[in-house]
Amino acid sequence: MASTFGTLFRVTTFGESHGGGVGVVIDGCPPRLALTVADLQSDLDRRRPGQSRLVTQRDESDEAEILSGMFEGFTTGTPLAVLVRNNDHRSGAYDHLKDVYRPSHADFTYDAKYGFRNWAGGGRASARETIGRVAAGAVARRLLAEVAGIEVLGWVDRVHDIDASVDAGAVTLADVEADPTRCPDRTAAAAMTAAIEQARRDGDSLGGAVRCVARRVPAGLGEPVFDKLDADLARALMSLPAAKGVEIGSGFAGTRMTGLSHNDPFEPGNDGPRTTTNHSGGIQGGISNGEDITCRVAFKPTGTIASEQQTVTRDGEATTLAAKGRHDPCVLPRAVPMVEAMMLLTLADHWLRQRAVDVLPVFDERP
């Protein structure tokens, strides 16, 4: 199941940076959902290279085709297959990488695992693979909006040592999209922009963090004990390229609080209990509690840098390497739709799973 995610809303991605194309099969999307290619394209455009001067300038239009699973504008309940063709002009751009392992890339580990190496670009480890995830996430976004009014929104929370200050409860998509950094804190965004441009000039790269919130998630989603909502989110988010850490709610900072200050007190609400704080990040015991679900993902600095680095060849000889070509000095702006996609896929799957739990009538007189 290496390339498959989800129990009921199941996505299977395929494709490498070079070859015929990349894409996804989405199995389990309910029938009768109105859907268009434009729904997919708007998220794909937020992910694609060349969208701003902050990201890689490779020219990839990433136009999606829906091959199956639709009829007259609606999903049919059968698998949706989505294909994005590669612009496959494999010039000699990667020839210098044929016999050398790029540090902190997947070159060596793919070779160790598969005993074989597709050295043309990143192969399956390329960020192009996330096209399938983002396309599937866009379908999940439509489904969750329609069945439950759920909204998922991410933004850049940190670049290197620049932290944003954002009101997670109030920030909007327009706020996020207003700046190429996808950081809605304008002061921080300006500093991030300067830092990213400096890193590019230095032949270096920067990491950072994306924060993401899901609003209007009903209480009750998540399946203890291994498919807890936070556990499945952690897997989903950590599976993104370059991810090194995941937090739910208070995360690591919460370890410095005490039980008295960290516990989220309940108060009566119009539609069941509400909490007065949200250190839990909307999840308690692995199940959503109706508050906003909040998470944060750490992305390491991009591995591909123009500066010269120490490494070894496939034959085990010491050598040095400096990357050529056009790369992202900082993946954070493009990582936002990827993080949203993984959160959307996780929520869609759990929303459907809860349908099979909430089956029998509730008791008039609860035991």
Added chain:
Amino acid sequence: MASTFGTLFRVTTFGESHGGGVGVVIDGCPPRLALTVADLQSDLDRRRPGQSRLVTQRDESDEAEILSGMFEGFTTGTPLAVLVRNNDHRSGAYDHLKDVYRPSHADFTYDAKYGFRNWAGGGRASARETIGRVAAGAVARRLLAEVAGIEVLGWVDRVHDIDASVDAGAVTLADVEADPTRCPDRTAAAAMTAAIEQARRDGDSLGGAVRCVARRVPAGLGEPVFDKLDADLARALMSLPAAKGVEIGSGFAGTRMTGLSHNDPFEPGNDGPRTTTNHSGGIQGGISNGEDITCRVAFKPTGTIASEQQTVTRDGEATTLAAKGRHDPCVLPRAVPMVEAMMLLTLADHWLRQRAVDVLPVFDERP
């Protein structure tokens, strides 16, 4: 698959804090592994209450019985079922919780999900559920030691604001077990002990972090793109009770480095390439690279505290609650074997999965 973990080394846990017992079914353990109940019991004893004055003083011996899957001292390849009986004297100890939701527990969310609530103790959300995980982890420990010499070792890295300083490459099980805190840094351990005892006196609780390392993991484990080794570890660790964050390698701290300093340079080694640093935490592109695998898990402060807190009843009335009974003021010492277990289960599963990848002969002349 809510209570099942793993693709080939599959464990299914069952049981609540009250009722007949808790346990696990382990399906997929290879045949011909020498195994005894004592192998399980040694890890269970590190998890159980009452083992030191730092943890809850409930008296639970947690003796395991292997019901199936063994013959004359060896595994048979069929499911191993392990049962630990509950000491089920459900006195009125929990009666006061019947109609009230404990803050930052799973009481409300279980009720929201299942429309029904087992209010006797923690029910399925009780830490007793981890008995099954630890028992299965002990089997995985035996398997990994036998097939690959892999060792997994965890320790307490932080309690509240007290951070330990530990050489992750040199620390031993004896170092960890030498102190009831399971922190091998003696100075930090003393401070942690004092802090935990103060929290208990204050009717409060503390959180912290566990660090865990896996040694001698061969390069090549992990299945891109969704079952990456780090993704599956993140899910495994975040599924533990009270976990709020997971880091692999440099984690969130790595976001403050640049590509030039964060990248792990390769150098020739006796048995393939080695890295001179290990910010990657032994995983690149979701696949192990032969270096130590390192991770860290954040645990929030224990939710159950003796101090009075604001909450609501099942009928939606505001009320207050102060916990009775004997609880852990800090789960960290007992969390260590749980973290190890989840890492062991993840590695055992991926070690077996790689057997089905590495099938065809490698090329004499590699393309």
Added chain:
Amino acid sequence: MASTFGTLFRVTTFGESHGGGVGVVIDGCPPRLALTVADLQSDLDRRRPGQSRLVTQRDESDEAEILSGMFEGFTTGTPLAVLVRNNDHRSGAYDHLKDVYRPSHADFTYDAKYGFRNWAGGGRASARETIGRVAAGAVARRLLAEVAGIEVLGWVDRVHDIDASVDAGAVTLADVEADPTRCPDRTAAAAMTAAIEQARRDGDSLGGAVRCVARRVPAGLGEPVFDKLDADLARALMSLPAAKGVEIGSGFAGTRMTGLSHNDPFEPGNDGPRTTTNHSGGIQGGISNGEDITCRVAFKPTGTIASEQQTVTRDGEATTLAAKGRHDPCVLPRAVPMVEAMMLLTLADHWLRQRAVDVLPVFDERP
């Protein structure tokens, strides 16, 4: 997933003929279902040895204990674990089998697969393993009755060359249970009884077929293209010990009809279209159509016979073997609850899965 069945109503069986016991973990049973041990015991009693003079006279009471997943008479939504202890007096009854492979048993194949052999009784291949299935099937029976009024009923349709004539639409549980053969055709039942008793006297054994019907299954269950309802039923039924064939609806006999006579014409019904014949066996395109679901399972003659047979030892020497002990000369009467159980488990799983398909509102104006 060798010992796990189902996607949402997931059962995992464990246990061998000898050792601590056999049982099952049922994960995914919805909460709030009223359930008692007696619900399980009534089906287990139809499966157990010693229930009549036609079956093996081994004395096994097979009393079930529910270890988890219940609270105050209702399911909680967490895993139900069921344990039936073995009466484990492993005398020397099996010593003569230690070094010899019984013909048409699993002795040799288990040894080939696992490189190890549990020679005490049938090990995991023993029919005792089906205790877990029948217990889980009893839970599924309760669930399906409550949510949809579904009824599943099986009976012995053939023993050796004696075929029963039964009105599949009218036969009742009382009709089936009225005779120890579980054949509701009294004339055939008498002939079957005589044949079975003769086979026992001859040191021989007989096979046969069980027919099973599911009534009041709503249209729409089954997930094309691999989890079609008939495909999942076929797997479920073929996984029973001694099963060699499965038919849905017209089965092999239908191959001798033509399209004109085999097609089931539709006619208007009170609650949607009905078919005037049911050669499809209630399933079309892998999805239930609202008619009775009918299937038939072929069971080979019992492998264990008292007559002497040619075989080989583990060391590859030719030898002969005649079974000792008390065995079933014909498994058919005890196979009926097993067949029902597998049909119940399949239907419960698909009923829950359809909950996650039928999510969005139907169109007022259907495209």
Added chain:
Amino acid sequence: MASTFGTLFRVTTFGESHGGGVGVVIDGCPPRLALTVADLQSDLDRRRPGQSRLVTQRDESDEAEILSGMFEGFTTGTPLAVLVRNNDHRSGAYDHLKDVYRPSHADFTYDAKYGFRNWAGGGRASARETIGRVAAGAVARRLLAEVAGIEVLGWVDRVHDIDASVDAGAVTLADVEADPTRCPDRTAAAAMTAAIEQARRDGDSLGGAVRCVARRVPAGLGEPVFDKLDADLARALMSLPAAKGVEIGSGFAGTRMTGLSHNDPFEPGNDGPRTTTNHSGGIQGGISNGEDITCRVAFKPTGTIASEQQTVTRDGEATTLAAKGRHDPCVLPRAVPMVEAMMLLTLADHWLRQRAVDVLPVFDERP
């Protein structure tokens, strides 16, 4: 997992008879397997329409494109995606079916399940979906040949009431392909041809059976108790369009034998025990025993016939229907590669799974 098959060699098909195309994603094919499009095309050509006058004369060339998972002629270990474009000239050919349910098709059940109907051709229930299966089966065929020398061969065993007489141990691919019926018994083939042509002239259709054998399968494949090799085969085969029955080895005929004649005696062989007969069909206790694996699948007569039949409209009105267009009067010749594909996929999956079982050294002195 409706459209996904397999645990380690996992295939996910997509596509309908109309729309962008049909295809498959194969996840888990080991790296370093030499593979070409021609390997796929040769099996696809045996499946496609228009290959002989016995089958439908629709003109579909069914040319496959491998989109991903290959590099320089070898598999990379990443998902192989295969696409076959539809010739999508959706004229008004299906307009007359928009509001009416074809008897014994999936029209009504898809509508009942999905609340929506893709009435253009067979939609997902079209036999075009099997293109993905056959393409994946061709990859499995290459893998099994390379790792174990396994060969899978099917043929038409019955059409209507005409049974073939074929030596299952000796028949070759050339024998099967020598006649458009794919029946290697020439006398029977001639009678089948005449019967099929008569059925076409009558506006009627015929069913039949395919027999399939797998040779050189090593002993030890199959995972008790639910993923037995025969159980997984039964599911695989019953998931084919129009399948109504599955037999392994002696099947239903075996129920008329007694234990003494049905049991397969063991005799010493060069490479372990062999059986002198093969009523077990190469599988005992759900595990292969090294003998030829034999199975048989019943296919009902094609549902689409030119004769007028009674049915109902979507609005529940009684009406009649006679099929237009070019249809198969008998699917059997084209079903052969489909049956082979499902057997190949099942064996490839289990061959890989056994790699993760046979891990620890065998005992010098076996217990």
